[in-house]
Amino acid sequence: MSSAGLLQVIKKRRSVRVYKTGKVTDKQLETILEAARWAPSGANTQPWEFVVTRDREKMKRTREIFYNEWKQRKLEDPVNYKGLTKYYVGDAAVLVLVCGDPRTMKVYLTTRRPGDREKLFQASVASAVEQMMLAAASMGLGTVWVSVREEIEPELRELFKVPQPIRLLWVVPIGHARFWPGAKPRRKVSDFTHQESYEPKKLRSESLIRAWPKG
Ligand SMILES: Cc1cc2nc3c(=O)[nH]c(=O)nc-3n(C[C@H](O)[C@H](O)[C@H](O)COP(=O)(O)O)c2cc1C
Numbered sequence: 001m002s003s004a005g006l007l008q009v010i011k012k013r014r015s016v017r018v019y020k021t022g023k024v025t026d027k028q029l030e031t032i033l034e035a036a037r038w039a040p041s042g043a044n045t046q047p048w049e050f051v052v053t054r055d056r057e058k059m060k061r062t063r064e065i066f067y068n069e070w071k072q073r074k075l076e077d078p079v080n081y082k083g084l085t086k087y088y089v090g091d092a093a094v095l096v097l098v099c100g101d102p103r104t105m106k107v108y109l110t111t112r113r114p115g116d117r118e119k120l121f122q123a124s125v126a127s128a129v130e131q132m133m134l135a136a137a138s139m140g141l142g143t144v145w146v147s148v149r150e151e152i153e154p155e156l157r158e159l160f161k162v163p164q165p166i167r168l169l170w171v172v173p174i175g176h177a178r179f180w181p182g183a184k185p186r187r188k189v190s191d192f193t194h195q196e197s198y199e200p201k202k203l204r205s206e207s208l209i210r211a212w213p214k215g
Helices: 003-012 026-037 056-074 103-107 114-138 153-160 206-211
Strands: 048-053 094-100 167-177
Touching: 003 114, 026 048, 026 114, 048 114, 056 094, 056 153, 094 114, 103 114, 114 167, 153 167
Parallel strands: none
Antiparallel strands: 048 094, 094 167
16 A cells, blocks of 8 residues: 555544444454554553454443443533533444553563553553554544543443453444544644754643644
């Protein structure tokens, strides 16, 4: 594939939050997981573990778990809490629970600080997630990277029987987009690229960062 083709897939990928019914075939799923398999990882530890489900009941329960957390947060702070419901976790054809085995951090022999180990661990799993999403996008399938907050982690663990010490990091629905969302704004390359040394004039103010459109 040409770099232009690759960039086209990268730019095509969107966070899809509204799904319609439609199959994700075993072959497509295999390709998506194969893409994850080839992700880079710290010291080649390959710390990712994926729990993959197509079970409607489990997805319904997952949707409920996310919804209950949203409802609780909204109840606690109806004015300021701006979180959105995440119905999409139960609406796609496939749901992937993205986990990681933290024991792989022991392989980073020369890395002593816990923060550095955590960085390697999460970045490694994240690189696999990104590769999955790009593979899905290349086949016209939608995905979205969904955060799992600590509040709901125990319930999800129980539902999917994720054992200790495996960490549950994110969930990624995979399915057919009801509509393909438009591109969110991106910073200009020149705004985040610093030539030779950090260019002080490019250091964004706090207010500029806070004003940045969310999504
Ligand atoms: C680490 C991470 C966590 C995210 N968590 C969520 C989430 O919980 N819910 C959600 O709808 N989107 C989530 N997103 C998706 C971002 O909102 C999205 O990537 C961003 O707004 C840019 O839009 P795009 O993916 O369509 O280009 C997450 C993305 C990343 C990388």
